[in-house]
Amino acid sequence: EVQLVETGGGLIQPGGSLRLSCAASGLTVSSNFMTWVRQAPGKGLEWVSVLYNTGSTYYADSVKGRFTISRDNSKNTLFLQMSSLRDEDSAVYYCARALGVGGNYFDYWGQGSLVTVSS
């Protein structure tokens, strides 16, 4: 059974940094396309970033230059390092496995980790 468990969320002041973790079981992070998707309170889903099995990374324009996606193969864990956080980054952050051509659909999702950016 595949499980993705996000941790690391919390309350952070604007301009601060936070690192989210997504511990995987039942799948190998390094062999898959892994992605982060976020959802602001009461809003829709927004794609944030993807890490391909090759190591290539891509980001939404809204987080480019501020967020970094990475993985620790020994821990089978995906990360999202977030810096220069803004109010509009407040959201539930989900990690998910991306499948298909270019990783265009997301089949396994974590339960989400809430990030609140507020002074």
Next chain:
Amino acid sequence: QSALTQPASVSGSPGQSITISCTGTSSDVGGYDYVSWYQQYPGKAPKLLIYDVTNRPSGVSSRFSGSKSGNTASLTISGLQAEDEADYYCSSYASSSALYVFGTGTRVTVL
């Protein structure tokens, strides 16, 4: 990259069929057969319903079906049931700096 356009809400009576549209551009929905659909209950993670426009993952009810015409994709729910009351999102691969774009979301209400 703008979000794909979905109706804010759709409703139907039990047993009826409803269709949710998802309109994009030739750079996303119209350009690729890589449209997926997700169901989300409040406070829960999204669940994959349809991928690559028409394909259902194992375990997803055959009452859910997908299609596409031009820049608009559609999700049809047949034999509407109370448990189908949820939010639904489409998503597409996109030839832009944002590789993936989601729809604005549709709240389905079972009357």
